[in-house]
Amino acid sequence: MSAHHQLANASTPAPAPRRKSLQALRRILRRPQRFSRNKVLPAAAPSPKSEESKELGGTGDISGAVNILLGDSSAAVAPAPATVTPTAAAAPSAPLSPSAPLRVGYLCAEPLVWRSSSDGSLKALPPVQRHQGGELALLKTVLGRAPARVRLRAEPCATVAALRSLLTAGCDVVHYTGHGVRGALTFELEGRAELDVCTEETLERLVAAGGHRTKVVFLAACDSERPGKSLARAGIPHVVCVRAGARLSDRTARAFAEQFYDALCRGKTVKEAFDVATAVDENGAYLLLPAGACYKHDTVICDRPSEESQGAQIETPRLCPVRGPAPPERLAGRNDAVAEVVRLIGFERRRCVTVRGARGVGKTAVARAAAAFLADRGNLDVVCEVALGDVQTNASYEDYFGLSPARRDDAVQRRIERRLVTVLADALEALSGSPRTPRARRVQDRTAITESPDALVKALASERRCLLVADGVTAENRVAVRRIATRLLAAAPALSVVTTGRVELSAGDLGERVVDLGPLEAASMAELLTELAPRRLSSAEMLDGGDASPYSPGAALSFDRPFSPPAALLGGDVRAFKAFGRHPAVVALRGNCSAAVKFAPELKRPLRHHQALAAAARAAVVEADNEASVGSSWDWACRAMSA
Numbered sequence: 001m002s003a004h005h006q007l008a009n010a011s012t013p014a015p016a017p018r019r020k021s022l023q024a025l026r027r028i029l030r031r032p033q034r035f036s037r038n039k040v041l042p043a044a045a046p047s048p049k050s051e052e053s054k055e056l057g058g059t060g061d062i063s064g065a066v067n068i069l070l071g072d073s074s075a076a077v078a079p080a081p082a083t084v085t086p087t088a089a090a091a092p093s094a095p096l097s098p099s100a101p102l103r104v105g106y107l108c109a110e111p112l113v114w115r116s117s118s119d120g121s122l123k124a125l126p127p128v129q130r131h132q133g134g135e136l137a138l139l140k141t142v143l144g145r146a147p148a149r150v151r152l153r154a155e156p157c158a159t160v161a162a163l164r165s166l167l168t169a170g171c172d173v174v175h176y177t178g179h180g181v182r183g184a185l186t187f188e189l190e191g192r193a194e195l196d197v198c199t200e201e202t203l204e205r206l207v208a209a210g211g212h213r214t215k216v217v218f219l220a221a222c223d224s225e226r227p228g229k230s231l232a233r234a235g236i237p238h239v240v241c242v243r244a245g246a247r248l249s250d251r252t253a254r255a256f257a258e259q260f261y262d263a264l265c266r267g268k269t270v271k272e273a274f275d276v277a278t279a280v281d282e283n284g285a286y287l288l289l290p291a292g293a294c295y296k297h298d299t300v301i302c303d304r305p306s307e308e309s310q311g312a313q314i315e316t317p318r319l320c321p322v323r324g325p326a327p328p329e330r331l332a333g334r335n336d337a338v339a340e341v342v343r344l345i346g347f348e349r350r351r352c353v354t355v356r357g358a359r360g361v362g363k364t365a366v367a368r369a370a371a372a373f374l375a376d377r378g379n380l381d382v383v384c385e386v387a388l389g390d391v392q393t394n395a396s397y398e399d400y401f402g403l404s405p406a407r408r409d410d411a412v413q414r415r416i417e418r419r420l421v422t423v424l425a426d427a428l429e430a431l432s433g434s435p436r437t438p439r440a441r442r443v444q445d446r447t448a449i450t451e452s453p454d455a456l457v458k459a460l461a462s463e464r465r466c467l468l469v470a471d472g473v474t475a476e477n478r479v480a481v482r483r484i485a486t487r488l489l490a491a492a493p494a495l496s497v498v499t500t501g502r503v504e505l506s507a508g509d510l511g512e513r514v515v516d517l518g519p520l521e522a523a524s525m526a527e528l529l530t531e532l533a534p535r536r537l538s539s540a541e542m543l544d545g546g547d548a549s550p551y552s553p554g555a556a557l558s559f560d561r562p563f564s565p566p567a568a569l570l571g572g573d574v575r576a577f578k579a580f581g582r583h584p585a586v587v588a589l590r591g592n593c594s595a596a597v598k599f600a601p602e603l604k605r606p607l608r609h610h611q612a613l614a615a616a617a618r619a620a621v622v623e624a625d626n627e628a629s630v631g632s633s634w635d636w637a638c639r640a641m642s643a
Contacts, residue, residue: 101149101313102173102265102302105166106136109158109178109187112335112342112373114195124335125195128178129250132329132376135177135220135257140314142258146265148302153315156378159190160198160206168210172301173218173264175257180221180242191346193339193373200230207234215301216240216270220257222248225287232290238270238297239289246285255280264301271297320375322427324385324469327368330531333524334366340515341370345467345496346379351489352510354473355500357517360594360624363500366517367469371498374467381464382431386423388416388481389472413480417453420484424456431460453484454491461492473501482507519591522581523574528593529586530577532600539573541607542580585613594624 108129113122129135136154143150153171155162158178166174179186179195185203187196198206207214217231219241228241240260242248256277263273274288274297288297331338337355344350355363371383460466468488473481482505485497489510499505504514520528530537580586585602589595599620602613 101151103169103171104139104143104150104152104173104175105169105171106139106152106154107158107162107166107174107176107178108135109176109185111179111186111188111195112193113339122194122336122339124333125179135254138254138258139175139261142261143265144314146262146302148265148267149313150265150302151313151315156318156376157190158188160187160196160202161190163187163198164206164210167206167214170213172214173216174214175218175220177220177253180219180223180227182223182244183226185219185221185224185227190377191343191379193342193346198227200227203227203230204234207231207236211236215299216264218257218260220248220253222246228287228289237299240274241287241289242285243287246283248285252281252283252285256286267300267303269298269300318378320378320380320383322382322384322430323375324371324383325368327372328365330528331362331365331369332528332531333520334362334369334517337366337515337517338369338373341366341498342373344513344515345370345498346374346377350511350513351496352485352505352507352512353496353498354504354512354514355498355517356502356504356514358502358519360592361517361519362593363517364471365593366515367471367498367500371467371469379465380467382427382460382466383469384423384427384466385469385471386416386420387471388419388474388477408476409479409483412477413483416477416480416484420453421456424453424460427460428456431464452487454487457488457492457495461494464494466492466495468495468497470497470499471501473499473503473505475503478503478505481505482510486510520593520596521591522586523577525586525589525591525596526577526580526583528596529580529600529603532597533603534601535604537580537603537607539576542573542576542583544608580607583607583613584610585617588614588617588621590621592621592624595621598623 110128111125113124115122139152143152153166153169155166158176163174163176176185181197183200185198187198188194189196212235214236216238217228217236217240219228219231219239222242223244223246224241225244228239231239259280260273260277263276264270268276271288274286278284278286341353341355344353355367357363368385371380371385374380375383457466457468470481470485478501481499485499485505485507486509489495489497505512526542530542585599585607589599595617599617602616602620605612607613
């Protein structure tokens with residue numbers, strides 16, 4: 001029986017002073033609540049009730065005090081304390097409700113760049129995790145096999161507002177992954193891919209505003225001790241963080257998180273789960289806060305329920321239903337360009353963006369990386385890519401060059417539209433869930449369609465945010481692409497177009513913005529080659545034979561803020577990369593990413609073979625240029641006629 005009914009059915013009413021009741025309510029609200037989530041505690045022997053308990057109806061429930069506060073006359077009385085036997089307490093009259101699930105919130109802040117406050121330029125940041133989404137997949141696996149009801153909620157974009165949302169939603173556990181800096185946590189600026197900073201004072205305010213139900217905060221970030229202490233001061237009972245100055249590898253972080261959550265979901269206390277995970281922490285990087293003898297951390301966060309309540313409910317971000325080709329796993333030296341495209345599309349809402357550059361500098365990779373970044377954060381519903389480099393007319397080369405410029409553009413436009421219809425129709429089939437026809441028949445059917453793709457685009461972007469990537473704009477097909485883009489953007493207000501090529505569309509009426517790509521810098525080229533090499537290149541080998549002049553890693557990255565980033569943010573041995581960047585083979589590549597891909601197998605030999613590696617690099621550049629040339633029919637024909 002609730003306190004309200006006990007108070008209403010009392011037979012000997014006695015008035016209670018209103019002021020005294022309010023004071024009792026305040027004292028009870030300040031008192032820490034001791035409860036167990038998933039089990040019934042054994043009944044204790046009856047003890048004398050305190051004055052607070054007598055005034056509030058003789059129970060631990062505050063509903064009686066709420067009734068008094070609201071002025072309910074029937075509840076403004078206190079019944080005589082009733083004697084409850086242990087047997088009666090152990091056998092409730094109503095069946096127990098199923099245990100509440102363990103609510104876990106996940107945040108992974110992966111900004112691409114940070115903006116210098118001195119000149120406003122964008123500086124690249126290394127990736128937080130080597131494999132995109134690897135940690136989230138690990139948590140899904142661990143929590144999915146846990147013998148308890150678990151609800152995992154992953155925010156698509158790790159902003160400060162997303163952290164506030166997890167705290168106010170009442171998550172029992174909040175897991176954060178990101179770059180650690182001294183005295184702050186890093187987040188993303190929504191729609192910009194830029195770094196945002198949450199200081200200790202901001203963290204304390206967020207917890208005070210809505211983090212009263214959160215029991216555990218896991219900070220998987222280097223140098224997160226000070227932010228962890230601020231969370232502990234704000235009232236978080238258990239905080240797992242990384243010691244100041246400690247280095248945290250991806251392997252150790254994944255192993256520690258796996259062991260910690262597996263033990264926690266199996267009914268271990270926070271201290272026991274931390275001790276189990278410490279066995280894989282070779283360097284002793286992790287801390288459990290608050291520290292001290294008075295903090296035992298013997299709280300059980302997730303008791304093991306009955307067998308019928310097993311299972312995990314995963315609330316991951318809504319993935320983009322239709323996505324284009326996957327971006328490269330490693331994009332060295334192009335984070336600033338990717339962030340610029342993301343900012344133009346996601347923040348400024350530009351509908352026409354061109355990534356311009358020479359052959360092989362990574363235009364396609366930048367466009368795909370930007371599209372994937374926006375899709376992963378829920379900013380896009382459909383991503384389509386159409387390759388224009390090998391588009392040609394049905395006429396022969398002689399007939400083609402005999403046409404007038406207007407008729408040439410019309411012929412190219414018809415050919416591009418046929419290809420675009422195929423891409424858009426495939427996207428519609430994927431969205432509708434209809435069974436896909438064999439590719440041969442599908443291509444045959446699409447080729448017979450002479451209808452313009454306007455209707456398909458309108459059907460795609462009626463209620464969805466779409467991005468069309470047109471890869472391979474040249475001087476020969478620019479007019480046709482601009483004409484098609486104008487029609488498509490007018491037909492679908494929710495559509496955006498990103499083009500890549502050596503030339504821009506010159507579409508000022510569409511609000512076109514151009515992002516120029518130059519040759520890849522030497523240090524970035526060296527970093528790319530180390531990722532592509534068939535063997536591991538050590539820092540000592542990269543320094544051998546190169547310019548080993550003293551270089552301060554701390555000067556490579558400065559936030560122009562009161563705090564400074566740790567060396568882990570630099571993403572490797574900067575001194576070695578700079579020395580390797582002056583290697584004759586790297587210089588011979590001339591910042592060409594396509595040539596670097598072709599040259600990478602040559603790194604199976606030692607780097608001291610300067611002449612042989614330089615010759616192989618020059619051959620890779622020539623091969624990449626020749627392949628890019630024959631990719632476009634018009635360019636091949638022009639070269640043949642001018643030869």
